[in-house]
Each structure stands twice: as C-alpha cells, then as structure tokens.
Amino acid sequence: MTDKPRLIDADKLLKWIEESPEAEGFWGEGEMTVQATQSFDNLDDAIALGKFDPDSAKQPDIQVGDRVRHKRIDHGVGIVTGFSEGNTNVLFPRVYSSCLPENIVKVEGEEP
Structure with a gap:
C-alpha cells in the first residue's frame, strides 16, 4: 500500500x-x-455516504506571515509570503526563496 x-x-x-x-x-x-x-x-x-472519499488535505503548520528559518542554509529568519507548486515562498533578509516545506522550520520569539 x-x-x-x-x-x-x-x-x-x-x-x-x-x-x-x-x-x-x-x-x-x-x-x-x-x-x-x-x-x-x-x-x-x-x-x-463518502466512506471511501480521500481524506481532506491537512493544513500546513506554516502559514503566510509566519517567521521561519531554513534548516540547511543560514539565510536568517524570514517571513512566509505564500505557497506555489508545493513550495513555500519565503522572504529572508537578503534573499527571496522558494523552499521545499521539509527544509523550513517555524520560529517563535525571534526577530527577523
């Protein structure tokens, strides 16, 4: 399966x-x-009755406006600006990047 x-x-x-x-x-x-x-x-x-309908898509933990950090590349703390083609668009301090969701992590309490 x-x-x-x-x-x-x-x-x-x-x-x-x-x-x-x-x-x-x-x-x-x-x-x-x-x-x-x-x-x-x-x-x-x-x-x-819909018993075999696919499960609804899970909401991502990361939303537009959230502050995030890239797991492998030190871009600093960025702001999520949107989502496209399965990627998360992030505005970091010196670069705008379209990141794979598994490569970013939400940060709390840090200033960008």
Missing part, C-alpha cells in the same frame, strides 16, 4: 461490478444471490 491514496471513480466501480464478466465472482457463480445483492447495495450506500 502506498502513502498516497489512489483515487477511483465510484460510478465506474459500481458499473464494472454490475456489468463486467470479470466481476461474476462477486455475484456468486453467476447468480444474483440475496447476499450478493445486499453486498452490492451496501457498497453502493458506502460510496454514496
């Missing part, structure tokens, strides 16, 4: 279970059994 969720089309899944010859085993040797029908209905309900 990967760390990233695999997003699927729930409607395509239900259609495949209903119509694909490869899903015949789901129905119990080609027959529409009560248990198979209930299982399908349960799956349909779970999808409709």
Whole structure:
C-alpha cells in the first residue's frame, strides 16, 4: 500500500461490478444471490455516504506571515509570503526563496 491514496471513480466501480464478466465472482457463480445483492447495495450506500472519499488535505503548520528559518542554509529568519507548486515562498533578509516545506522550520520569539 502506498502513502498516497489512489483515487477511483465510484460510478465506474459500481458499473464494472454490475456489468463486467470479470466481476461474476462477486455475484456468486453467476447468480444474483440475496447476499450478493445486499453486498452490492451496501457498497453502493458506502460510496454514496463518502466512506471511501480521500481524506481532506491537512493544513500546513506554516502559514503566510509566519517567521521561519531554513534548516540547511543560514539565510536568517524570514517571513512566509505564500505557497506555489508545493513550495513555500519565503522572504529572508537578503534573499527571496522558494523552499521545499521539509527544509523550513517555524520560529517563535525571534526577530527577523
């Protein structure tokens, strides 16, 4: 299993279970059994209720306006100005940088 969720089309899944010859085993040797029908209905309900929807994105600990320091390069304390393409944009005292989130740390109580 990967760390990233695999997003699927729930409607395509239900259609495949209903119509694909490869899903015949789901129905119990080609027959529409009560248990198979209930299982399908349960799956349909779970999808409709969002039980398989991906988790919402977590809010980053660092927000615009926060004071941060680069972990590997001594740029001093900078101010986060925004986010773009997965990077954090920081205005340091002598340089403006687009940093990977894992390379910066929030600082408290220090003057820039």
